Structures are given as C-alpha cells and as structure tokens.
Amino acid sequence: MEDDWKKNLATDSYGNPARSISNLRLIFTLDENLSQIRYDTFCQDDVCFCPLFRNVNGNKIDEESAGKIQDYLERTYRIRLTQNKVFEILKTTSSERSFNPVQGFIAQETWDGQPRIATTIIDYLGADDTPLVREQTKLWFVAAVARVFNPGCKFDNVLTLPGPQGIGKSTFFKAISGRWFNDSFSFASGDKEKVETITNGWIIEISELNGLKRANDAEAAKAFLSRCSDYMRPAYGHKVVEFMRHNVFAATTNEMNFLQGDNGNRRWWIIPVKGSGHVSDWLDDLQCSVPQLWAEAYAYYRQGMKLYLSPDMENEANEVQMQHSNILVDPIMEDIEMYLEREVPVQYANWMIPTRLAYQKGAYSEPNSTMTSLNMVCARQIIEELPNDLVRRNPSKYTSQYLNRLMSMFPNWKRSEQEKVKGLHPAYCDKTGRTKYPWVRVDAPSEESCATLPSELELPF
Structure with missing residues (x-):
C-alpha cells in the first residue's frame, strides 16, 4: 500500500x-x-x-x-x-x-505569564537593577525573536556585557541559544568570512570585542551592524543571493574602556556585570528557564513591541556608553586640561594662530604682560592651538565632533546656550564673526568676557 x-x-x-x-x-x-x-x-x-x-x-x-x-x-x-x-x-x-527549527525552539512552550527576561542578566550575571537594564534586556530578547520570524527587520544594537573574567558571560549566551550559538565572529575577518559566520547562527557573540581595536575598526563595525541583509553564493549554488539577517549580536569583554571614539557607539547597549556566584550555582536554573524566556519574548513580539528605546532611555544609554569609551583614557585629555587652565596674555586675543601655538609650546612669550584665563573656546581652536601635535597628525580621529565629546568630560566647561556667539578669533568664526555653540567656562562672568577682539588686530609678528 x-x-x-x-x-x-x-x-x-x-x-x-x-x-x-x-x-x-x-x-x-x-x-x-x-x-x-x-x-x-x-x-x-x-x-x-x-x-x-x-x-x-x-x-x-x-x-x-x-x-x-x-x-x-x-x-x-x-x-x-x-x-x-x-x-x-x-x-x-x-x-x-x-x-524553521529556531521558530520551533522559540515557540515550544506557551508563556505562563510570569515576567522573566527583563531581570535575566540581573539575576544570573549580577547587573544593576535599573529601568534601563531591564528595558535593554527585554528589547534584545524580543529582537532575537523578531529576527527569526521576520528576517531582516531593523535592529542593529549589540547587547554588550563588560565584566570580570569567569563569571559566565559567554556561558549565559550559549545557554539561551539552543544549537544556534556562534562565538567565532570577528570584525577583523573579511566580509565574506563574517557573512558565512553569521548565516548559520542566531545568537552571535563578539567575544572580547574581537577586531575592534582601532577607530577604523569601529567605522567598519558600524557599517556591518547596520545591514539588514547580506549577499553571498550558497554552497552548490550558481548565483549570488540575498540572505536576510535572522540573528542578533551580543558582545562580552573584560575591559571597561573599550568603545573606540564616539561615532556609532549608540549601537552598543552596555550592561556592566559583576557576577552572581559561581556559574554552576545558576546554570541549571537558567537552562530550565530558557523555554519560558523565549515564550515570553515571543508573546511580546506578537503584541507588536517596538525594538527601540524611548528618547529618555536613549540619552541614558548614551551616558553609559561614554563611561565605557576610550575617550576617558585618551592621551590628549591631560593636554586639553592644561591648555584650558593655562593663563594667557591679554594680547592673546590679537595674535595670529601660529603665534598662539608657539606660545602654548613655550616658544614665544611676552614678559610682564597682564595675564587672563581662556573663558571661551571651540573645538577648532583646540585642534589648532593644543601644544600636543598628535591632534594635527591624526585628523581622522581628532575631529571637531570628537573634541566636543572630550570637552564634555570637563565639569567646569559647558556649551553656550546661545547658538552663535561673538568673541573668538576670526579663524574660528563664520562670516558674521560668530562661533556656533562654543564652550564657555562655567564660572566665567559672560560668554564674551575673554578674548574680545578689537576692530584691528595688532600682531606681534
């Protein structure tokens, strides 16, 4: 029959x-x-x-x-x-x-209604219990489900766990991923190798932020993470085909200041972890909870949960990112602080830029001059006048945007509340003689109290 x-x-x-x-x-x-x-x-x-x-x-x-x-x-x-x-x-x-085996894995159980995913990293890896941590964790889980049921949907955030070695960061991601975990991804690989690595994976771990050591690496990572699809020729295929992305990324690192520069860092959802006892103390419990974790995430996905943070939480996440940026350990931070605090002759406002730089380097001086403080500066000014030539030798890193982020680290300085302000050297002003949102010293008497230029410049040479 x-x-x-x-x-x-x-x-x-x-x-x-x-x-x-x-x-x-x-x-x-x-x-x-x-x-x-x-x-x-x-x-x-x-x-x-x-x-x-x-x-x-x-x-x-x-x-x-x-x-x-x-x-x-x-x-x-x-x-x-x-x-x-x-x-x-x-x-x-x-x-x-x-x-689709991953769809089956996610939907293998019906959610029992008990919330779990928001506190998962808090419970098992010792993250601080904050609304931001809860929201980022929940959205990442839901995004992992969305990428499986709606491949190519927009989500380019990386759940990033900095913390001590041996507390179970990688073990956590492996435990929740079923058979579709991959920890061999590296941004240092060629594009073809990166695409092949993620094609068969669901949860992709960037272990120790592999391949992200330079600013150029960060730019390449930004471009790669932003994609919703990849193109490659499948095995035994004759044509290049489009693969819609069905994975999400996670990252683990033992370092604290790991973000390169400040461009594209919004993608890194950073949750510092301290650990929650020995891995063996909680691993069995986590593995038993996995079906319900994904059942809960699937329920939120079916409810249409949005995969992005609110504006307020986005701002809070940006602050966390700044705390983990290598901006904080940039070698020119000390030079900038010295530049901002060094008194200058009152004639400084009249000098040409080369004269200012010579003074900052100690190659020029005017004895017996009345001294004053710099109470207003801009990023372009710091680039041109900082005695450390590193800022001028590496223009791709030390952009005005990057210098403004460095300036935000100094508590005694703030951006002007006025959009355009008079008072800086003409080289740093527009055609109207104003500078857009310069930095002013917090205790300065007024935004134009220092370096107000006379109608005609009197140059020392």
Missing part, C-alpha cells in the same frame, strides 16, 4: 524506472528515506533525518551525502544520477518540506 505510488513511475524498455524529471520528483517526494530530506529555512540548507544519508559532519547534505543518495538510487531504482543532478532535484523537493 505504501509503495503504490511506484506504479506511477514510467519505465524504460527494460522495465526499470526511467530517468525522467517526473519520475525523479516522485521518488524524491514519496520514497520513505529520500522524503526525510527537508529544507532548513533558517540555515538555508538541506538536512536529512534519515541515517542512510548522514555524513561525518551530521545531517547537513553535502558531497558525501549526495554520494550516498547516488548509491541508494542505483541500488533501489537502478537510476544513475550525477551529484549536480541530485542537488538540482533536492532544490525543489526538499523545499516543499521546509521547516
């Missing part, structure tokens, strides 16, 4: 099944063993649930599996096929039996 379909196979002059497309389709669709080859829409690979065709690497169909299928067809149906023909037939027949 089960083999009645074989009566529909066309035969050749010898009574054997003909090697026709219709016959092959019937065989690959209805044969009790070949029909167990299904298409995994998550990994985008044919996988076999029949032990006859498995290979040394598991159940993913490869050349070894194709060879076993060739042998099976010849022994069972006296049909000889090339490997290319085997893969060609599988493309159509296995896709009719497609499945």
Whole structure:
C-alpha cells in the first residue's frame, strides 16, 4: 500500500524506472528515506533525518551525502544520477518540506505569564537593577525573536556585557541559544568570512570585542551592524543571493574602556556585570528557564513591541556608553586640561594662530604682560592651538565632533546656550564673526568676557 505510488513511475524498455524529471520528483517526494530530506529555512540548507544519508559532519547534505543518495538510487531504482543532478532535484523537493527549527525552539512552550527576561542578566550575571537594564534586556530578547520570524527587520544594537573574567558571560549566551550559538565572529575577518559566520547562527557573540581595536575598526563595525541583509553564493549554488539577517549580536569583554571614539557607539547597549556566584550555582536554573524566556519574548513580539528605546532611555544609554569609551583614557585629555587652565596674555586675543601655538609650546612669550584665563573656546581652536601635535597628525580621529565629546568630560566647561556667539578669533568664526555653540567656562562672568577682539588686530609678528 505504501509503495503504490511506484506504479506511477514510467519505465524504460527494460522495465526499470526511467530517468525522467517526473519520475525523479516522485521518488524524491514519496520514497520513505529520500522524503526525510527537508529544507532548513533558517540555515538555508538541506538536512536529512534519515541515517542512510548522514555524513561525518551530521545531517547537513553535502558531497558525501549526495554520494550516498547516488548509491541508494542505483541500488533501489537502478537510476544513475550525477551529484549536480541530485542537488538540482533536492532544490525543489526538499523545499516543499521546509521547516524553521529556531521558530520551533522559540515557540515550544506557551508563556505562563510570569515576567522573566527583563531581570535575566540581573539575576544570573549580577547587573544593576535599573529601568534601563531591564528595558535593554527585554528589547534584545524580543529582537532575537523578531529576527527569526521576520528576517531582516531593523535592529542593529549589540547587547554588550563588560565584566570580570569567569563569571559566565559567554556561558549565559550559549545557554539561551539552543544549537544556534556562534562565538567565532570577528570584525577583523573579511566580509565574506563574517557573512558565512553569521548565516548559520542566531545568537552571535563578539567575544572580547574581537577586531575592534582601532577607530577604523569601529567605522567598519558600524557599517556591518547596520545591514539588514547580506549577499553571498550558497554552497552548490550558481548565483549570488540575498540572505536576510535572522540573528542578533551580543558582545562580552573584560575591559571597561573599550568603545573606540564616539561615532556609532549608540549601537552598543552596555550592561556592566559583576557576577552572581559561581556559574554552576545558576546554570541549571537558567537552562530550565530558557523555554519560558523565549515564550515570553515571543508573546511580546506578537503584541507588536517596538525594538527601540524611548528618547529618555536613549540619552541614558548614551551616558553609559561614554563611561565605557576610550575617550576617558585618551592621551590628549591631560593636554586639553592644561591648555584650558593655562593663563594667557591679554594680547592673546590679537595674535595670529601660529603665534598662539608657539606660545602654548613655550616658544614665544611676552614678559610682564597682564595675564587672563581662556573663558571661551571651540573645538577648532583646540585642534589648532593644543601644544600636543598628535591632534594635527591624526585628523581622522581628532575631529571637531570628537573634541566636543572630550570637552564634555570637563565639569567646569559647558556649551553656550546661545547658538552663535561673538568673541573668538576670526579663524574660528563664520562670516558674521560668530562661533556656533562654543564652550564657555562655567564660572566665567559672560560668554564674551575673554578674548574680545578689537576692530584691528595688532600682531606681534
């Protein structure tokens, strides 16, 4: 009865099944063993649930599996096929039996209504219990679900856990990921290697922020994380195809000041962790909770939860990012502080820029001059006048935007409340003689109390 379909196979002059497309389709669709080859829409690979065709690497169909299928067809149906023909037939027949194992993993249980995910990192890794930590954790979990059920949806944030070594940061991500965890990703790899790494993974860990040591690395990471899809040629395929991203990123590090510069750092949702006892104390409990964690996240996804922070929480997250930026350990911070606190002659306002720089470097002075403080500066001024030449040798790093972020670290200075202010050297002003939002000393008597220029400059040389 089960083999009645074989009566529909066309035969050749010898009574054997003909090697026709219709016959092959019937065989690959209805044969009790070949029909167990299904298409995994998550990994985008044919996988076999029949032990006859498995290979040394598991159940993913490869050349070894194709060879076993060739042998099976010849022994069972006296049909000889090339490997290319085997893969060609599988493309159509296995896709009719497609499945997504990660969707099944997420939806394996119905949520019992008890909230868990918001405090998961607090409970197991010792993060501070704050509204921001709860919200970031919840949104990341929901985004992981959204990327599986709606591949390519917009989400480019990386849940980032800085903390001591050995507290279980990587173990946490591996425990919640099922079989779809990958910790071999590196931004230092080529684009092709990065795409291949994430294609079969769901939770992608950037361990120790691998490949993010320079400002240029940060720029490349920003561009890569922003993508919603990637292009590559699949195995045994002839054309480049678009793969919609179905993964989310997490990062772990033992360092505290790990963000490069300040461009693109909004993507890093930073949750410092301290640990919560030995990993063995909580791992079993976490693993038991995993089905309900994803059931809860799936419930929020189906409710249409938005995958971004509120403006207030975004600002709070930016403050946390600044606390973990290498801006705080930038070698020119001390130079800037000395520049801001160094008194200058009252004639300083009249000097050309080279004269100012010479004075700051100690190569020029005016003895017996009345001294005053710099009460108003701008980023361009710091770049031009700072005695440390590093800022001028590395313009790609020390931009005005970056200098403004450095200035925000000094509590005695603030941005002007007025959009455009008079008083700085013409080289730092627009055509109207004003500077846009300069920095003013907090205790300065007025925004134009220092370096107000006379109508004609009197230059020392």
